[in-house]
Amino acid sequence: MKSFRFHPEAESEMIDAAAWYEAQQAIVANALQLKPSERMRLINVIYGSVERPDATIDELWYEEAERRLAAYKAGTVKGTPAEKVLGERLSRRMRTLS
Secondary structure, three states: OOEEEOOOOOOOOEEEHHHHHHHHHHHHHHHHOOOHHHHHHHHHHHHHHHOOOOHHHHHHHHHHHHHHHHHHHHOOOOOOOHHHHHOHHHHHHHHHHO
């Protein structure tokens, strides 16, 4: 059976694939018991541990968002209804959350 390390620096902490699968299932089950806002925080923490922020990219996206908003406000571009972009079902879900 294949073995996996829990942590890259912990060469000696090997577990088998079945134990690793069970550990993952327990983590998921516990995460699903959290409130939606707590799950979103957990997602952000996990994603942040994988995807490192890049200030240059963040600034480019901010500038693009500002440019698009200014164009919308100036009337040079038209908006697209959320129902068309996201689909009616997702749009209904978004309205219930606000």
